[in-house]
Amino acid sequence: MFGSQKGAIAILEKSGIAFEASNLYQERYLAELDAFCKEQERVQWEKQKEFKASHPELFGQYPKFCKALAKVLDPTDKIQPAAAEEQIRDQESVLDFTLPSQVREFFLLTAGINVSTGVILTLSGMFDLTIHGERYCVLGEFWKEADGDQLLLRPGEDTIWYYAHEQDKVRRLCNDMTELLEKKLAMYLNEH
Numbered sequence: 264m265f266g267s268q269k270g271a272i273a274i275l276e277k278s279g280i281a282f283e284a285s286n287l288y289q290e291r292y293l294a295e296l297d298a299f300c301k302e303q304e305r306v307q308w309e310k311q312k313e314f315k316a317s318h319p320e321l322f323g324q325y326p327k328f329c330k331a332l333a334k335v336l337d338p339t340d341k342i343q344p345a346a347a348e349e350q351i352r353d354q355e356s357v358l359d360f361t362l363p364s365q366v367r368e369f370f371l372l373t374a375g376i377n378v379s380t381g382v383i384l385t386l387s388g389m390f391d392l393t394i395h396g397e398r399y400c401v402l403g404e405f406w407k408e409a410d411g412d413q414l415l416l417r418p419g420e421d422t423i424w425y426y427a428h429e430q431d432k433v434r435r436l437c438n439d440m441t442e443l444l445e446k447k448l449a450m451y452l453n454e455h
Contacts, residue, residue, distance in 0.1 A: 307334050318342065321372045328444040331452035337379050346374035346386050354386050360400045363421045365440035380455040381406025382448055384414070394426060394433055405436075407451060414443070 268288060275282045314333035315322045322329040351370055355361055375385030384403035392399045392415070399415040406412055408427050415424040415433065423443045425436040437443050
């Protein structure tokens with residue numbers, strides 16, 4: 264308590280020393296905080312503008328996701344250039360798995376996104392996985408509940424499934440890739 268302004272006031276009053284309380288400290292603190300917040304808003308706006316300029320097709324297709332992504336991008340995060348149709352076909356061949364059309368469209372805009380807040384979607388990182396006797400293709404990671412939780416696809420479906428590895432449970436997450444990006448991941452990134 265003695266390190267605060269209230270502590271100093273208590274000491275002065277106890278000592279009988281005349282003083283005049285001032286709001287100057289609080290006013291300066293609020294002014295500095297306001298300036299800091301405005302600077303952060305400006306930085307976020309610049310990051311979004313730069314991201315939109317360098318990835319216009321991705322931003323055009325998934326504006327909510329990209330706006331949220333631009334806010335959290337760290338210098339170590341990676342957004343890969345678009346995959347070629349041949350790369351996608353090769354990966355489908357390796358996996359013996361036909362990707363849903365919306366997943367293909369995503370990879371035609373970027374071969375992958377790796378964000379340190381827990382979103383990893385990479386064409387080259389996809390693999391086959393069997394959970395409780397059911398075959399899945401791992402689309403990537405989504406650290407919704409714990410790091411390492413996975414996004415899954417099942418053959419012949421657009422549905423995105425979520426595997427919470429600590430609970431060893433697979434749950435339906437959303438209807439398709441667009442809903443995953445524009446709703447689930449956009450909301451997740453906005454919260455981080």
